Amino acid sequence: MTNPHSGAQARRFVLPVVLSGVFVQLVSVTVMQVAVLDVQRDLGAGPGEGQLVLAGYTLTYACSLILSARLGDRYGYRRMFVTGMAVFTIAAIGSAAAPEAWLLVAGRLVQGVGSGIMAPQILSIIQSALPTSRRPAALSAYGATMAAASLAGPLLGGVLIQLDPLGLGWRAAMLLTVPVGLVALLLSPSLPSVRTGRTGGRIDSIGAGLSLVGTALLVLPLTVGRDAGWPMWTWASLAAAVAVLAGFAVSQRRAADPLVHPAALADPSTRWGLGVVLVFNAGVPSFTLLLSMHLQGAQGWSPMQTALTITPYAVGALGGSGVANVLGKRFGAWTLAASAVAMGIVSIAVAATIDDPATRWVLWLVLGLGGVAFGMFTASAFTQIIARVRAEAAVSVSGLLPTAQQLGGTLGVALAGVAYSAPATSSGDAMWHAMTYEAAVFVLAAAFAVRLVGRRHETVHHGRPTANAA
Structure with missing residues (x-):
């Protein structure tokens, strides 16, 4: 016989679990804003590599959002949230252990993918799992979590870098999100498996390709262009982004099951x-x-x-x-x-x-x-x-x-x-x-x-x- 109290207890964890995704996403950005100079000194990274430590995360995160929303529709919000959190957490551990700058950049790229997989599922779970009366408060909590992360990231990151526990320095700051991610994964069975939206149909592969390429062409020059002195390739990339994203917009009008x-x-x-x-x-x-x-x-x-x-x-x-x-x-x-x-x-x-x-x-x-x-x-x-x-x-x-x-x-x-x-x-x-x-x-x-x-x-x-x- 099912215990009704166990279902109620599980539902209490839904909002904290999904909002943990918001928390780790923002902490991962803000902590690196105060840690990037120490990263450069420790790993002997140049200004370009230091910029990529920040920009790499942004690049892959932005590129994966639109496709990830559709994947949540197709395969389930809980499954995609758990996948994203697992990828993010593993990449955080790998980034903290990186012995060289290029490995840290690679870890940040993977972290961005995990974050991009998670982000759309958070709002979708709030919309589908919570009753209408609770949604405004839940969305306000979404914003409050961003505020808490904006406090925790630079403050705890700065403290850890200054105290240098176990000689880890910036690596300790990189590990800030790992305990949160592990707890979220442990509690993820409390998330509802039900999904709403377009659960059938094929993924629009043409639209997915255009959105990924177009967003990458847009984000990459914006993130590294200033430090690189805005060479010709950055302007060519921006022009190509406009063309590819226009093609994406046209494809969405013609696709049988658009993203x-x-x-x-x-x-x-x-x-x-x-x-x-x-x-x-x-x-x-x-x-x-x-x-x-x-x-x-x-x-x-x-x-x-x-x-x-x-x-x-x-x-x-x-x-x-x-x-x-x-x-x-x-x-x-x-x-x-x-x-x-x-x-x-x-x-x-x-x-x-x-x-x-x-x-x-x-x-x-x-x-x-x-x-x-x-x-x-x-x-x-x-x-x-x-x-x-x-x-x-x-x-x-x-x-x-x-x-x-x-x-x-x-x-x-x-x-x-x-x-x-x-x-x-x-x-x-x-x-x-x-x-x-x-x-x-x-x-x-x-x-x-x-x-x-x-x-x-x-x-x-x-x-x-x-x-x-x-």
Whole structure:
């Protein structure tokens, strides 16, 4: 006889298990932002190899998202989540043990694949396994987990590098995600095996090939182009990416069973929502990366000093994510617009205070306020967007959202790096250039969010069915 309490206990683990995937994905990025200089010194890696340690993960992660969403539809969300987490965790162990730079880069490439396999399944499991009433809170927890990871990555990474336990240094920081991954794998039987969406049919091989190649051609020059001096091949790659991704869009209209459901981008509300996520994330990862680069590079701070300085931002993000659900219910997409405007103001304030020791307390306060804005946006964005998605397109959007997030971050890091590297009379002027870019991006994100507010009114007026209403 089945014990009803055992099923209830198993269901309690569903959200923590899938959110562990969000946690390890972001920690894996942020921890390397503070560890990359130590990696270069320890392994004798040049600037190009150091960049690939960061960029390799981004490249394979971004390339695999759209296909992974369809694979979850075909083979089951739990199976693909477990596969991704296993690949990610094994690659993390291998990366931490890498004796040479090229082996570390290879490990990071594999880690990115594992992360890309996991990411779409997280949103799909939330949509299919949780009742409608619990989804907004679950999506807010999604954002809160990102905030927690943004705190844990640089802080714990900086502490471990500084303390150097067992002489491991940056390798100890690389192993941060391994215990989380192992526990998630141990508890993975609690995830539901049921799946929804297009479970039958063949995988669109032409679309898969075009999406993988097109995304790789786009992401690779954006991640390594600045450090390489933007040689001709980077521009050729970007031009080829436009052509290949255009071919992918055409193939999706003609395919009998496309990777992206036709309804996914049919609604302008969804398109504006994806645009908000892409543009906002063209500012967020580059914002924290610029802080780390400037404090460790221009000011010569240690990883621990850098991590402690950035900590108010991460703590504020936890606070912002805690109130996001309440504010989102009351103000809707206006919450996104207000958060983006606040981040723009914070960017200018950071440039004005970061190089003056006398205003260090102001910098901490400003970063804390920026963290609140980031937490509010991240914890409410997916709720606001998925609430507008038609039920039949929910799985495809589960792949498109992290894709927009990742592509925005990649583009933003490239453009912010160009702004920071522009001719300047001092490092302070360079920071002003970069933070002016950041402010402009966040203002643009706010404009997209305001447009999303207008689409929301039209959606309510026409009474279209959404994923949450399914």
